Every structure is written in C-alpha cells, then in structure tokens.
Amino acid sequence: MKKSSSILTNKKSITAIALGGFDGMHYAHQKLFNKLGKNGGIVSIESGFANLTPKSYRQEYSVYPIYYYELENIKHLTGVEFLNLIKEEFPNLEKIVVGFDFCFGKNRQNCIPQLKELFDGEVIVIDEIKIEDVPVHSRVIREYLKDGNIKFANKLLAKNYKIFGDQIKGQGLGSKSFVPTINLKVDDFLLPNEGVYATHTIIAEESHNSITFLGHRVTTDGSFAVETHILDKTIKNNYRTVQIEFIDKIRDNKKFDSFEELKEQIHKDINNAREILK
Template identity: 70%
Template sequence: MKKSYSTLINKKNITSIAIGGFDGMHIAHQQLFKKLDQNGAIVVIESGHSNLTPKSNRQEYTHFPVYYYVLDNIKHLEGEEFIKLLKEEFPNLKKIIVGFDFCFGKNRKYNTLGLKKLFEGEVIVVDEICDNNLAIHSRYIREFIRVGNIKKANELLGKNYKIIGQTTKGQGLGKKSFVPTINLTVENFLLPNEGVYITKTIIKDKSYNSVTFLGHRVTTDGSYAIETHLIGEDIINIMGKIQIEFIDKIRENQKFDNFEDLKKQIDKDINNALKYFDK
C-alpha cells in the first residue's frame, strides 16, 4: 500500500476507514468521509483509470490521511483475505464506511452484505447521493467535463474542476499578435473538450482571473494546445507547474479567416470573462 506523501500518521492509531475509488473527491464521497471519526483514514482502491484527481491529488481535498491500494495487486484476494489485509494494516480498525455499490474480493463477488459478515466491527453503508434527481458518480462528472459542461461538473464535484500542468514554450504569437499566454502540457488529468473557458489560474499559491483555451489551433498551426491568459497581467515567463480551475465555458473552438478576426474574438472572450468576475 502506498501512503500519500502529505500524510505522516501511525496506522496503529487509525480506528475507521472509508474505502472506495474516490476519483474526484466529489460531494458524494465527502458524505462517506463525514462518517469517519477523528482517527479516520481514506483507503483508495487505485484502478489506474482515475483522471479527475489522479495519483496523490486526492489528498488536497481532505484532512484525513489517504492510503492507496493498487487494484491489480489485491483483486485476486478472497473476501476473508482482503479483510485480513486491512486488519494487518490498521490493527485497531473498528469501523469501515463504504458506498451502497461497494464490491470487493476476487471477481468482485463480495458486496456490502459480505463486508458486514466478514468484518467484526461496525460497517456503515452510505446510500446513493443525488443532485436534482441525478446520481452523483465520477463517471457522470467525467462525461460532463468531456462535453464541456463545466458548470454541471463543478456542481457535482462541489468545487471547481482543476488540472495541473507543466509550463512549456508556445508559438510565440500570443504576445506579438494577440494577448500573452502561458502554455501548458498536462498529463493524467481529464481535459475538457475543445473551446474557451472562464478560469482561475493558480501560480505559486496566487490565483489570477484568466481565460483558457484548449484545443487544436485551427487558425494557426493546427497543433493541440492548452493556453491560459491572465486577465490584466503581463506574466508569461513562468517556469514549473501551475493549476487551472475551470468555471464555465465561453464558446466552442472555431476557425477564423484571418488573425484580425481571431484577435477580435479573443477580446470578446476576455470581456465575457470580465463580466463574470465583475459580478
């Protein structure tokens, strides 16, 4: 089991755990965490498909320590063996919290009823959580992000969707012909569909109002890019990692006949974002 880099706690002190995939750490997940006691911890079953909060990024959204099981390393275990493993990891474990659809063990043949039979302590099963009759699941949030419905994704997440990227060299056209931008390469995170978004860009713990473009630069070189413009700022020579929080989509990606038309549209995009931030 891999422990989050940001947590240092003696596992002997842990008395309750919440178990699940927890990709997104969304508002339904938070309902499970509320059932933990003060000596609680979060156990993530890492399938390798997490792209809302990949790897150790989940730790940002909870004060509980987060531990990780790699699914491929435990999926062969029978139910009794899985419970034994938990007891070895957390010898004072007295309570387990899971979602209503939790399954475990070889071929996922054990469910919440099996968990209650096999674990001698308390088992709390949290019912499905809905938002306006829509069940809150990571797979639905991913789909909203894929189609660019950031507002709905954020509603289900309970926070702004965020990606983390490494700064990289761009075309060099922005500062010369349009507006200065910071260019990013992003790995592991699910990217919203192509278009222009109202965003917040976080650099060294400082947040800037921004407009972000994701997509193929169909008016220029045709390559895929992630570019963010800090509104009212002239900061472009940034090195290292930065974060982008998505608030709402302004428009789809589109091709323009000339640079002048593109420049006019960029100005409109910035004005639309300003209207949001000035509310």
C-alpha cells in the same frame, strides 16, 4: 498543492477507514469522509482510471491521510483475504465506511452483505446521493466535463474542477499577435472538451482571473494546446507547475478565416470572461 498535516499518520492509530476509488473527491465522497470521526483514514483503490484527481492529488481535498493500494496487486485476493489484509494493515480498525455500490474481492464477488458479515466492527453505508436528480458519480462528472458543462460538473464535485500542468514553450504568436499566454503540458488529468473557458489560473499558490483555451489551434498550426491568459495583469511565470480551475465555458473551438477575426474574437472572449468572473 496543499498537503494534509496528518499524511504520515501511523496506521496503528487509525480506527475508521473509508474504502473506495475516490477519483474526484466529489460531493458524495465527502459524505463518506464525514462519517470517519477523529482517527480516520482513506483507503484508495488505484484502478489506473483516475483522471479527475489522479495519484496523490486527492490529498488536497482531505484532512485525513490517504493510503493508496494498486488494484493490480490485490485483485487476486478473495473477499476474506482482502479484509484480512485491511485488518492486518490497520490493527485497531473499528469502523469501515463505504458507498452503496461498494464491492470487493476477486471479480468483485463480495458486496455490502458480505462486508457486514465478514467485518466484526461497524459498517456504515452511504446511500446514493443525487443533485437535481443526477447521481453524483465520478463517471457522471467525467461525461459533463467531456460535454463542456463545467458549471454542473462543479456542482457535482462541490468545488471547481482543477487540472495541473507544466509550463512549456508555445508557438510564440500569443504575445506578438494576440495576447500573452502561458502554455501547458497536461498529463493524467481529464481535459474538458475543446473550447474557451473562464478560469482561475493559480501560480505559486496565488489565484488570478484568466481565460483558458484548450483544443487544436485550427486557425494557426493545427496542433493541440492548453494555454491560459491572465486577465489585466502581466505575470512572468517562473514556476514550472501551474493550476487551472474551470469556472464556466465561454464557447466551442472554431476556425477563423483570418488572424484579424481571431484577434477580434479573443477580445470578445476576454470581456465575457471578465463578466463571468466578476
């Protein structure tokens, strides 16, 4: 995962911040960041619900340093107390950039009018952004992912949706009976709905065309799996962490009457993935 070279920027040098949750670091978030200017920083309020870009995975999508604040630790603060904390932490702050629906302070009692009233610097508010009449929000992107509509989720994200996982031992059937796969344990990230996807699998920062299955192995042992097959290459993965970028959905998960039927379908899926990834 790429890290910003400015990650260790001293807070005293920050003159502008973007305030919000920023799960997904999506298209609308990037519009906020574009207003920060040279000495910018991002203040991410951690609610515990981030699952598009959980934890420090957000840093990959920003040239600005990101400072994380746990909601649990600040939710008791009034609006005035919260802004006093921000001004104390960033003593040279001149500008705050927020989305149109930003609220702050205990029970979210303060919103844009109070922010403008309480902060003595510049406040920039980014209006709601839509793509094809769909509002660009993290909650909306989650719904598209849950429905398996990867292409439109990617459009709202302005990038390919990506998850990280650790390699684990699979059931051993892939290389013997079907095709070799890398099996992953994925924590923290939202998984798209069950099915087969055309993907890019990234190992040691190198991207490979691939096909990925996620869901319950209803034809074999019934257990839940995330497994990816690299197309047209034999990759010995000696790296623990693997990244998967989702490009498009090929089909839903389904049960087959025999291993032969499943094997035949896997080869059809691979050909479909090749076409999509051309």
